[in-house]
Amino acid sequence: MFESSNTKKDSVVVFLKGGRIPSWYDLSPEEQDSYSVEHINLMRSIIDKHKIIKLEGYKLFSPINAWQFFWAIEFPTFEGAEAWINAEMEPPYGKYGSLNYYLARRIEHMEVHSVINESEQHPVINENDLDHTNLEEDKNSVVVITFEISVPGSDLLNLDEGQRQKYIKNIYSVSKQHELIRLEAYQLITPQSNWRTTVITEFPTINGAKAWIDLQEDPSYIRFKTRTNYLSHKWAPRYFAKWIK
Structure with a gap:
């Protein structure tokens, strides 16, 4: 979907695949709270200091070993992204985390903007929402996080324009029928062996x-990705x- 799209160079996104290691739960509640507040x-x-854009x-519905949370944190500069990563690793709290970081750029895309549900209401924040212990x-x-990469040699395959148009039509259909709320895409700055694009x-x-997941199995798409x-x-x-701010 995003092969011909452009990456935005006016910000840097930090992805974190993270969770807590078992020794965190050996701490007393008082220690956990003290480290958390710090x-x-x-x-x-x-x-x-660095004017965060997105947090x-x-x-995950089903944690994978220590990986329980996926975070997207966006700053206007690399300095902000680097400072965030360094701060998260700072002990004592940081030494109890399973932290895997990746840097990415946003991808500009236009395909389904017209069918995204713009009526989403921002909930009123009350005092209980500000309690870090709650x-x-x-x-x-429900949020779908997709990691994908092009199949090696897919750039040499002939793209059937009819199948491509059918796939795009199906995207619109699923998005409208199921009231798509959000669609964001990112490209890793340092691609992994099995992952370059995040949707x-x-x-x-x-x-x-x-x-949406079933749609990605369309034959016109699966042969390329x-x-x-x-x-x-969404977490809190x-x-x-x-x-x-």
Whole structure:
């Protein structure tokens, strides 16, 4: 979908595949809270200094070993991205994390902007949403996180224009029928062996997420890409929305 799209050079996105290592749970509740508060203050100082653009987390339906959360953190400069990574690794809190970082750029795309549900309401934030000890996943929508990469030699294959148009038509159909809320795409600055493009899509229901995943198995598309999909919920969006100024 994004082969001919351009990457935006006016920001840098940090991806984090992370979670906590088992020794975190050996700490007392008082130690956990003390380390967490110190960490929160440090991260918010980075935000104030480097003018963060985006901070969103997603909790996987099914954790993979220590990987439980996927984060997308966007800054206007590399300096901000680097400062964020260094701060997250700062002990004592940082030494209890399973932290895998990747840098990416946003991809400009136009295909389905016209069918994205723009009626999404921003929830009212109350006092309970600001309690760092009371964070919860938001089950009011389902987010699909897709890692994909072109099949080696796919650039030598002939693209059937009729199949391509059918695939694009199906994208519009699924997006409208299931009320697509969000579509974001990113390209890794340092591609991995099985992952270069990240696509984040959000639907109100699990049925929409499943329909989107099924669409990626269309023969006109699957022969050009390999991909892995992960289902998730947004993680404490009200709490982290207050971090963005």
